[in-house]
Amino acid sequence: MLIIDDLHAEIDGKAILKGLSLTVNAGEVHAIMGPNGAGKSTLSYVLAGRAGYAVTGGSVTFLGRDLLALQPHERAAAGVFLGLQYPVEIPGVSNLNFLRTALNAQRGQRGEAEASGAEFMKLVKAVAADLGLPYEMLKRSVNQGFSGGEKKRNEMVQMAVLQPRLAVLDETDSGLDIDALRVVSEGINRMRGPERATLLITHYQRLLDYVVPDFVHVLVGGRIVRSGGAELAHVLERDGYVSIAA
Amino acid sequence: MSALPTRRDEAWRYSDLAAAASVWPVPAAETVTVAAGESLARTLILDAPDDAIVIHDYAITVAAGASLDFRILNAGGRYGRVALDVTLHAGARFDLGGVIIGRGATNREIVTTVRHAGPGAVSRQVVRCVAGDTATTTYLGKVAVAREGQQTDAAQSFKALLLDRGATANAKPELEIFADDVKCAHGATVGELDANALFYLESRGVPPAAARALLTRAFLSDAFEGLADDARDALEARLEALL
Numbered sequence: 001m002l003i004i005d006d007l008h009a010e011i012d013g014k015a016i017l018k019g020l021s022l023t024v025n026a027g028e029v030h031a032i033m034g035p036n037g038a039g040k041s042t043l044s045y046v047l048a049g050r051a052g053y054a055v056t057g058g059s060v061t062f063l064g065r066d067l068l069a070l071q072p073h074e075r076a077a078a079g080v081f082l083g084l085q086y087p088v089e090i091p092g093v094s095n096l097n098f099l100r101t102a103l104n105a106q107r108g109q110r111g112e113a114e115a116s117g118a119e120f121m122k123l124v125k126a127v128a129a130d131l132g133l134p135y136e137m138l139k140r141s142v143n144q145g146f147s148g149g150e151k152k153r154n155e156m157v158q159m160a161v162l163q164p165r166l167a168v169l170d171e172t173d174s175g176l177d178i179d180a181l182r183v184v185s186e187g188i189n190r191m192r193g194p195e196r197a198t199l200l201i202t203h204y205q206r207l208l209d210y211v212v213p214d215f216v217h218v219l220v221g222g223r224i225v226r227s228g229g230a231e232l233a234h235v236l237e238r239d240g241y242v243s244i245a246a
Numbered sequence: 247m248s249a250l251p252t253r254r255d256e257a258w259r260y261s262d263l264a265a266a267a268s269v270w271p272v273p274a275a276e277t278v279t280v281a282a283g284e285s286l287a288r289t290l291i292l293d294a295p296d297d298a299i300v301i302h303d304y305a306i307t308v309a310a311g312a313s314l315d316f317r318i319l320n321a322g323g324r325y326g327r328v329a330l331d332v333t334l335h336a337g338a339r340f341d342l343g344g345v346i347i348g349r350g351a352t353n354r355e356i357v358t359t360v361r362h363a364g365p366g367a368v369s370r371q372v373v374r375c376v377a378g379d380t381a382t383t384t385y386l387g388k389v390a391v392a393r394e395g396q397q398t399d400a401a402q403s404f405k406a407l408l409l410d411r412g413a414t415a416n417a418k419p420e421l422e423i424f425a426d427d428v429k430c431a432h433g434a435t436v437g438e439l440d441a442n443a444l445f446y447l448e449s450r451g452v453p454p455a456a457a458r459a460l461l462t463r464a465f466l467s468d469a470f471e472g473l474a475d476d477a478r479d480a481l482e483a484r485l486e487a488l489l
């Protein structure tokens with residue numbers, strides 16, 4: 001589904017990703033762990049196509065297409081979803097308006113019929129209930145005045161409404177209380193399926209107890225320096241990154 | 247108004263004086279009076295073609311305990327000016343919500359003088375503007391508090407969004423206060439669309455032009471706050487058509 005080959009990327013002329021390779025097949029969940037500043041968020045932004053991140057080498061193929069040739073909104077319509085480490089507040093745009101605009105923009109690009117008002121409301125209400133975000137909050141401006149945990153839940157609401165093929169979740173577990181972590185984990189697990197894949201960026205073993213990954217990768221200094229199964233996360237938890245990088 | 251204004255007139259500081267001269271003298275100001283205890287809502291939409299010259303003057307009196315809610319969408323004319331001279335008596339209230347949309351080489355402005363003539367009057371002015379190309383957009387808000395205007399509560403908020411390097415937004419609050427127990431607040435900011443918010447929308451599948459339009463509408467619609475839902479929806483629809 002996703003093939004990242006020898007990816008190099010820089011910000012403001014500073015090399016951050018230095019030959020990163022990673023293959024994710026449909027149906028798989030991959031976890032990426034690594035020290036602060038290793039380039040994890042940079043990888044997620046490069047995949048989503050954020051301006052300012054210059055790809056200087058390598059390739060990314062998503063469902064057989066050259067992902068790097070697509071604009072951000074086209075990547076979204078193709079099925080890429082980025083759960084942000086720091087979700088953005090948008091004053092004056094309600095969550096409902098945001099979600100509906102996004103859903104219909106994606107459907108339009110894919111040549112699908114737009115969701116009717118009734119269909120959309122039914123979908124959103126069900127999703128918000130599943131993820132424990134009060135429906136009333138969806139009437140408020142996007143993320144404005146939301147707590148850190150509520151913002152992360154809101155990212156999961158967006159993911160559940162948009163139903164991406166590939167979810168890249170950047171520290172979605174950070175800032176969540178224990179109950180919220182379980183709810184969000186269930187949300188991620190509900191998205192698992194033979195047609196979908198997930199890239200989980202995390203610092204914590206705890207998320208991986210709920211969402212058991214098929215593979216764990218260690219990203220240090222802009223490259224994957226080690227890969228393994230779910231047990232690798234336990235090794236990291238015990239020994240830290242220093243032993244791995246050495 | 248008879249003498250042709252000059253650059254030295256505070257209220258014409260950033261105006262297109264040549265355009266004004268070409269239609270001078272303008273008709274006398276329209277008089278609006280809100281009787282004691284009553285409330286009135288007015289909406290003015292300037293949507294004349296980009297070669298028109300439009301000047302609207304109002305002389306407004308809001309009597310004791312009365313209130314006026316005035317919403318303005320200034321999106322028309324090569325030169326489009328709305329000037330309000332508002333006198334508030336004891337306990338009166340004045341709400342202004344103004345939107346200015348400038349594009350091309352147009353000059354569009356909202357100029358207000360709010361006179362707090364009696365005690366305890368409240369004025370709330372919110373002006374939002376978006377300017378592209380080489381447009382000039384201006385909000386001049388003068389608040390004059392008379393000696394009798396104790397417990398005046400006056401607030402002005404101006405925010406502008408500049409879409410292009412050649413576009414201009416001017417704001418100049420002016421206070422003239424002869425009472426000692428007054429609250430006058432004002433804030434002015436000029437900026438660009440939030441790049442993080444734009445990326446967020448795009449990353450969810452919204453094309454850049456639609457994302458910009460959505461954020462611009464959200465920014466401007468601050469000026470419609472406090473309206474009943476249907477009045478607000480009607481103005482939002484006009485705004486969408488004018489953007």
Ligand SMILES: Nc1ncnc2c1ncn2[C@@H]1O[C@H](COP(=O)(O)OP(=O)(O)OP(=O)(O)O)[C@@H](O)[C@H]1O
Pocket residue numbers: 011012014016034035036037038039040041042043085
């Ligand atoms: N706009 C920028 N300009 C310059 N350097 C940047 C910029 N953004 C990020 N960096 C640098 O790129 C490197 C990688 O940052 P990135 O955010 O990808 O790390 P991370 O692995 O996500 O870290 P964390 O675990 O703290 O979230 C860091 O050294 C960071 O300082």
Ligand SMILES: [Mg+2]
Pocket residue numbers: 040041042085170
């Ligand atoms: Mg990060």
